[in-house]
Amino acid sequence: MPPQMTGAQMLWESLIREGVDVVFGYPGGSIMPVYDALLDYPQVRHVLTRHEQGAAHAADAYARTLRDQGKVGVAMATSGPGATNLTTGIANAFMDSSPVVFITGQVSAEYLGTDAFQEIDVTGISLPITKHNFLVTRAEDIPRVVREAFHIARTGRPGPVLIDLCKNAQNDTAPFVWPTEVRLPGYRPPQRADEDALAEATRLLAEAQRPVILAGQGVLMSGAMPELRALAEKADIPVAMTLLGLGALPLEHHLALGMMGMHGEYFVNMAIQHADLLIALGMRFDDRVTGKLEAYAPQARKIHVEVDPAEIGKNVPVDVALLGDLKTVLRQWLPRVAEARRPAWREQIAAWRADTQEHDVVHKTRRNGKGPLRGPEVIQRLWETTAGQDVIIATGVGQHQMWAAQYYRFPQPYRLVTSGGLGTMGFGLPAGVGAAVAHPDKEVWVIEGDGGFQMTQAEMATAVQEGLNIKIVVLNNNYLGMVRQWQELFYDRRYSAVLLHNPDFVKLADAHGIPARRVTERREVDAAFAFARQHQGPVLLEFRVPPEDNVFPMVTTSDPLHEMIRRPEEEPHVERSDWAGAAP
Amino acid sequence: MAMPHTFVVLVENKPGVLNRVASLFRRRNYNIHSLNVGTTQDPRVSRMTLVVNTTPEKAPLIEANLYKLVNVIDVQDVTDRPAVRRELALIKVRARQGMRTEIINLASVFRANIVDATPETMTIEVTGTPEKIDSLIEMLGAADVVEVVRTGVLAMTRGTIEGARHLPGAGGR
Numbered sequence: 012m013p014p015q016m017t018g019a020q021m022l023w024e025s026l027i028r029e030g031v032d033v034v035f036g037y038p039g040g041s042i043m044p045v046y047d048a049l050l051d052y053p054q055v056r057h058v059l060t061r062h063e064q065g066a067a068h069a070a071d072a073y074a075r076t077l078r079d080q081g082k083v084g085v086a087m088a089t090s091g092p093g094a095t096n097l098t099t100g101i102a103n104a105f106m107d108s109s110p111v112v113f114i115t116g117q118v119s120a121e122y123l124g125t126d127a128f129q130e131i132d133v134t135g136i137s138l139p140i141t142k143h144n145f146l147v148t149r150a151e152d153i154p155r156v157v158r159e160a161f162h163i164a165r166t167g168r169p170g171p172v173l174i175d176l177c178k179n180a181q182n183d184t185a186p187f188v189w190p191t192e193v194r195l196p197g198y199r200p201p202q203r204a205d206e207d208a209l210a211e212a213t214r215l216l217a218e219a220q221r222p223v224i225l226a227g228q229g230v231l232m233s234g235a236m237p238e239l240r241a242l243a244e245k246a247d248i249p250v251a252m253t254l255l256g257l258g259a260l261p262l263e264h265h266l267a268l269g270m271m272g273m274h275g276e277y278f279v280n281m282a283i284q285h286a287d288l289l290i291a292l293g294m295r296f297d298d299r300v301t302g303k304l305e306a307y308a309p310q311a312r313k314i315h316v317e318v319d320p321a322e323i324g325k326n327v328p329v330d331v332a333l334l335g336d337l338k339t340v341l342r343q344w345l346p347r348v349a350e351a352r353r354p355a356w357r358e359q360i361a362a363w364r365a366d367t368q369e370h371d372v373v374h375k376t377r378r379n380g381k382g383p384l385r386g387p388e389v390i391q392r393l394w395e396t397t398a399g400q401d402v403i404i405a406t407g408v409g410q411h412q413m414w415a416a417q418y419y420r421f422p423q424p425y426r427l428v429t430s431g432g433l434g435t436m437g438f439g440l441p442a443g444v445g446a447a448v449a450h451p452d453k454e455v456w457v458i459e460g461d462g463g464f465q466m467t468q469a470e471m472a473t474a475v476q477e478g479l480n481i482k483i484v485v486l487n488n489n490y491l492g493m494v495r496q497w498q499e500l501f502y503d504r505r506y507s508a509v510l511l512h513n514p515d516f517v518k519l520a521d522a523h524g525i526p527a528r529r530v531t532e533r534r535e536v537d538a539a540f541a542f543a544r545q546h547q548g549p550v551l552l553e554f555r556v557p558p559e560d561n562v563f564p565m566v567t568t569s570d571p572l573h574e575m576i577r578r579p580e581e582e583p584h585v586e587r588s589d590w591a592g593a594a595p
Numbered sequence: 596m597a598m599p600h601t602f603v604v605l606v607e608n609k610p611g612v613l614n615r616v617a618s619l620f621r622r623r624n625y626n627i628h629s630l631n632v633g634t635t636q637d638p639r640v641s642r643m644t645l646v647v648n649t650t651p652e653k654a655p656l657i658e659a660n661l662y663k664l665v666n667v668i669d670v671q672d673v674t675d676r677p678a679v680r681r682e683l684a685l686i687k688v689r690a691r692q693g694m695r696t697e698i699i700n701l702a703s704v705f706r707a708n709i710v711d712a713t714p715e716t717m718t719i720e721v722t723g724t725p726e727k728i729d730s731l732i733e734m735l736g737a738a739d740v741v742e743v744v745r746t747g748v749l750a751m752t753r754g755t756i757e758g759a760r761h762l763p764g765a766g767g768r
């Protein structure tokens with residue numbers, strides 16, 4: 012006889028069977044039975060965030076940084092406002108294909124559709140931002156639904172799955188039966204590539220003189236780093252990476268180019284634009300990486316290796332599609348790939364690279380040691396300070412994010428946690444919380460802007476309560492910098508609603524009992540980093556950086572990828588008349 | 596060039612599945628021309644016939660996006676396949692004395708049935724391809740037509756091999 016349990020107990024029993032040992036969440040009326048039962052499962056750590064969005068981002072980051080262990084993030088919230096507060100985080104996980112299971116409380120089934128207190132159509136709201144969702148009205152369905160939800164979240168193209176759990180289903184008692192298999196007749200993600208397509212891909216590669224691999228987050232999701240490296244080395248193919256693909260190949264590898272796209276380096280985009288073959292691995296030709304579509308890599312034939320058939324030909328027509336799990340497909344393909352050496356192509360790229368180096372801001376400022384301390388330099392110094400120590404970087408969205416992507420030379424996969432597809436400001440700190448919970452042995456650095464930090468700063472309290480080793484870097488330019496940059500470049504410097512009169516970030520940290528320092532000068536940087544690392548637990552460093560600095564190079568979405576705004580010669584504006592009005 | 600594409604979609608017979616399909620079409624900005632849902636020989640499976648105005652380049656993406664719905668078991672674009680396509684329409688026309696014979700004659704040419712009559716009106720039931728129904732309506736003359744309702748197209752490919760849609764466990768895709 013299967014044991015009798017309440018739905019709430021079944022939920023925890025099921026989560027534990029799916030390998031869950033951490034849940035991020037926030038309680039409320041419609042999920043109280045689940046929270047009550049939680050007390051009987053001490054093996055599960057519940058992290059109470061200060062906002063449901065924080066729980067969602069934390070679970071997202073947890074999943075991304077533990078992808079190699081097959082972990083799925085879990086975030087839970089109550090019905091109504093709890094669920095709606097989750098939605099930004101659900102959308103973020105959806106856009107970045109992050110395997111997260113969201114659990115929301117719901118009013119009892121008999122009240123569904125009656126506009127009862129805190130009743131909101133959560134499955135309706137989350138339909139377009141989840142891979143799949145479930146409404147559970149009966150206790151006995153819980154084990155099967157949990158099993159299916161985790162299976163869907165972690166396999167194929169990963170993504171968020173939501174379970175909306177009616178209160179009666181949490182309270183009712185039924186026999187607990189853990190399903191031995193997942194039965195989803197309509198869910199069959201492709202596994203192995205088609206033989207004909209493989210033959211065609213092999214032929215295209217054999218004919219290519221100037222191939223470039225475009226490595227996306229799919230490489231990380233499928234754990235295909237060794238196969239990527241083997242392909243690149245065997246056929247001598249340089250590797251450009253998307254923002255979320257950074258770490259797929261260590262940047263120090265001789266074939267690693269770096270980040271492509273809107274703020275990718277000049278030589279990376281030049282290589283793509285001059286390629287005669289692009290091999291896209293688990294990336295989706297987003298508008299932030301292609302520039303003007305009609306002028307994208309005009310001479311290149313394209314091989315697209317993807318697990319999601321709906322990505323094939325969505326933005327860019329491709330010559331061959333290899334559908335399947337990336338790691339599996341590359342293993343199928345590798346034995347057929349011929350060894351090749353391409354000295355001429357590599358030399359050409361090296362020449363573009365040297366030219367890029369020449370224009371590099373940090374290179375220049377550090378050579379003459381003059382000018383103000385700038386954002387990129389802070390990041391580069393952080394990279395030098397932490398090199399070889401396997402730290403995790405979580406970022407917000409904006410200029411600081413792009414500088415982090417450009418100047419932190421990611422040596423490993425799963426070490427950059429950033430919001431790509433949705434571009435969610437405020438992602439940094441809650442993502443840092445999730446990463447720190449996932450990796451208690453590692454230092455987690457959060458790089459946020461002064462704007463984004465204020466969106467989710469309440470999670471400082473979570474970091475303190477959980478004793479997380481998070482080092483928060485706020486790059487304070489007193490602006491919504493990225494928007495200001497666009498207003499400078501495309502709206503004739505008409506600055507509209509971008510100036511921030513900020514609180515005193517050091518005092519703010521102090522109120523949480525978080526040691527903090529403000530840095531304004533170049534000579535203070537190293538000491539500040541040392542200070543942060545001396546303290547176990549959360550620390551905040553505010554860096555004052557020039558208000559009108561820009562992220563370059565830059566390609567607008569209406570320009571071809573190689574027509575970049577390069578880095579200018581002159582220093583950014585440092586003084587702004589009203590800057591003095593901000594906090595000291 | 597955009598033209599009508601016909602998709603046969605087998606879905607799990609569960610609450611909310613129609614909403615998922617409709618939501619997908621709204622979200623991806625696909626233009627549904629007609630949508631028909633009904634039961635099949637298997638009570639666990641419902642069958643949709645969708646006609647969508649789209650280009651040959653975009654049609655595979657629609658198919659792929661339908662496949663991404665977890666409750667969608669099978670999708671087939673039957674636009675260029677030999678298939679039986681049928682639609683049913685009810686057409687109510689104004690029919691006073693003196694016009695009735697003409698209407699009855701027209702209906703018989705189209706193998707349509709008169710299924711209701713009142714002193715003022717007659718209701719015609721017709722089955723056939725959308726083109727056939729279009730032309731009957733045209734022949735009846737817009738002025739005399741009071742009300743039209745059409746089911747949208749149902750489609751089934753010809754023969755046993757192509758027409759046998761693979762169900763769960765029947766080889767997959």
Ligand SMILES: Cc1ncc(C[n+]2csc(CCOP(=O)(O)OP(=O)(O)O)c2C)c(N)n1
Binds near residue numbers: 409435462486491
């Ligand atoms: C939730 C949200 N709101 C608005 C935006 C639009 N946006 C993108 S970057 C940016 C400015 C970010 O400012 P800050 O956090 O100070 O970073 P900075 O660019 O100055 O480094 C804004 C407003 C966004 N991406 N996300």
Ligand SMILES: [Mg+2]
Binds near residue numbers: 461486487489490491
């Ligand atoms: Mg800012």
